[in-house]
Amino acid sequence: MLNNMLAMILNQFSIALMGLLVSLALLALVWPLIVRYIIHLSARSQKNALWLFVATPLVISIMCVLVFLPPLSHSESWRWLTRYAHWHHPGAFDLDSWHSVILFGFFLGVIYVLARKGLLAIRHLNSLYSLNRLTKSATKHSKTRQDFVVLDCEAPSAFTAGIIYPKCYVTTGLIERVSKMELDIIIAHERAHIKHKDTRNRLLFALFASFYPRSVVRRLNRMFSLATEQLADAHVGKSYCVCDIAQTLVKAARIQRFSAERVAHAGMNYFIGAEIDLRVRALIVPQVYRSFPLGTSLTLLALTMIVSFAAVDGLHHLIEVVFSH
Amino acid sequence: MILGELEKRVLQYLWEAPEVDAKQVHGALTKRRGGSLNTIQSTLDRLFKKGLLTRQKRGHAYCYRAKVGKEELIAQLIQDVTGDFIGKGEDSLVAAFSSFSVGLHDEQLAQLEKLIQQQRQLRSQGDDDAE
Numbered sequence: 001m002l003n004n005m006l007a008m009i010l011n012q013f014s015i016a017l018m019g020l021l022v023s024l025a026l027l028a029l030v031w032p033l034i035v036r037y038i039i040h041l042s043a044r045s046q047k048n049a050l051w052l053f054v055a056t057p058l059v060i061s062i063m064c065v066l067v068f069l070p071p072l073s074h075s076e077s078w079r080w081l082t083r084y085a086h087w088h089h090p091g092a093f094d095l096d097s098w099h100s101v102i103l104f105g106f107f108l109g110v111i112y113v114l115a116r117k118g119l120l121a122i123r124h125l126n127s128l129y130s131l132n133r134l135t136k137s138a139t140k141h142s143k144t145r146q147d148f149v150v151l152d153c154e155a156p157s158a159f160t161a162g163i164i165y166p167k168c169y170v171t172t173g174l175i176e177r178v179s180k181m182e183l184d185i186i187i188a189h190e191r192a193h194i195k196h197k198d199t200r201n202r203l204l205f206a207l208f209a210s211f212y213p214r215s216v217v218r219r220l221n222r223m224f225s226l227a228t229e230q231l232a233d234a235h236v237g238k239s240y241c242v243c244d245i246a247q248t249l250v251k252a253a254r255i256q257r258f259s260a261e262r263v264a265h266a267g268m269n270y271f272i273g274a275e276i277d278l279r280v281r282a283l284i285v286p287q288v289y290r291s292f293p294l295g296t297s298l299t300l301l302a303l304t305m306i307v308s309f310a311a312v313d314g315l316h317h318l319i320e321v322v323f324s325h
Numbered sequence: 326m327i328l329g330e331l332e333k334r335v336l337q338y339l340w341e342a343p344e345v346d347a348k349q350v351h352g353a354l355t356k357r358r359g360g361s362l363n364t365i366q367s368t369l370d371r372l373f374k375k376g377l378l379t380r381q382k383r384g385h386a387y388c389y390r391a392k393v394g395k396e397e398l399i400a401q402l403i404q405d406v407t408g409d410f411i412g413k414g415e416d417s418l419v420a421a422f423s424s425f426s427v428g429l430h431d432e433q434l435a436q437l438e439k440l441i442q443q444q445r446q447l448r449s450q451g452d453d454d455a456e
Contacts, residue, residue: 126327127405153399161406243445250437280437284444
């Protein structure tokens with residue numbers, strides 16, 4: 001049994017973890033209802049709502065630590081709250097307890113997820129580094145600009161990649177098949193991703209979202225990705241006709257579809273069909289969006305927080321029906 | 326896959342030469358910049374292990390040949406870069422202009438084109454009315 005500063009810190013982590021798990025479970029339960037509302041918001045509001053959704057469990061877990069431990073839990077003005085939400089042993093931690101098993105199990109899980117994602121990110125960056133190295137010599141005399149790289153490749157593709165210094169990449173296979181205006185639209189779209197720091201945001205969002213169950217994570221990442229694409233489309237819409245942007249989008253999809261049947265090593269990404277359909281419709285068909293539900297979001301946040309505070313102690317007692325410290 | 330500067334130069338040389346051994350690569354690449362035969366041999370070995378070269382023993386030495394062409398290697402690297410970070414379809418580290426859509430058929434693309442055309446007409450009618 002530990003009765004020192006380390007015990008205090010381990011208890012804080014235990015409280016944070018229980019707050020996190022309870023709020024994740026609650027939000028994952030209401031996710032099907034939330035998603036029905038989010039899809040009717042504008043791309044910008046969707047992005048904000050999704051950030052709020054993935055950040056809420058972490059905020060709640062930090063709030064739990066603040067509420068459950070001294071000095072707040074000893075404060076007179078917070079006594080009404082600590083009646084429902086309290087931690088029985090803030091200064092003592094038993095390494096043989098179920099707290100310890102859950103806490104170290106969670107740490108191991110986090111280390112595994114971070115290591116797996118870190119390795120994938122390193123592999124991604126290594127390939128990007130090699131790609132830059134190969135294309136420097138390929139295009140040094142002509143089209144390369146600081147944030148724009150032309151790739152000598154038959155497969156039609158255009159993408160933005162890079163976490164710290166993102167660049168947009170367009171293959172010669174795509175350049176040869178589109179008009180000057182269409183290419184300008186494609187490059188403007190990719191530059192919008194650079195301006196909005198989308199590659200970095202997607203990585204951060206994916207890390208925040210990774211605490212949720214896999215089915216929720218998939219939908220969250222896909223929705224976030226779609227919102228960033230729609231915002232990049234909207235940014236290009238300030239300089240070009242939206243019909244031209246939509247036409248370019250359909251043409252690029254058609255070129256990629258045609259090329260996929262011919263080029264075995266085509267460098268492409270696989271999205272669901274609805275993505276392009278939704279992007280085109282969002283561009284050209286006048287949409288009526290719901291406004292960001294600030295009141296509903298704050299109420300849901302407050303409710304989740306209160307239930308999580310109460311559930312930390314309730315869960316503690318429930319587990320101790322089976323396991324003792 | 327990561328390619329060093331020397332690996333890139335060796336590959337570029339091999340994309341133009343038919344089949345060469347380490348001595349020939351050393352002779353061609355180190356005239357200006359220097360470097361030992363051992364460095365070239367280990368670079369060729371690394372590229373072979375990465376699956377970018379094939380080799381055959383001729384006497385005491387290996388003769389190397391490029392296994393993948395430049396364009397094919399670039400396509401492979403694009404695939405690595407744009408490959409999903411988390412899972413199929415999530416694509417979080419790359420923002421692509423347009424992605425190949427598994428469920429999108431030619432008819433659906435044609436429908437979208439028709440919709441765009443209708444919107445163009447509506448907008449041009451609106452402009453005419455405004456004038």
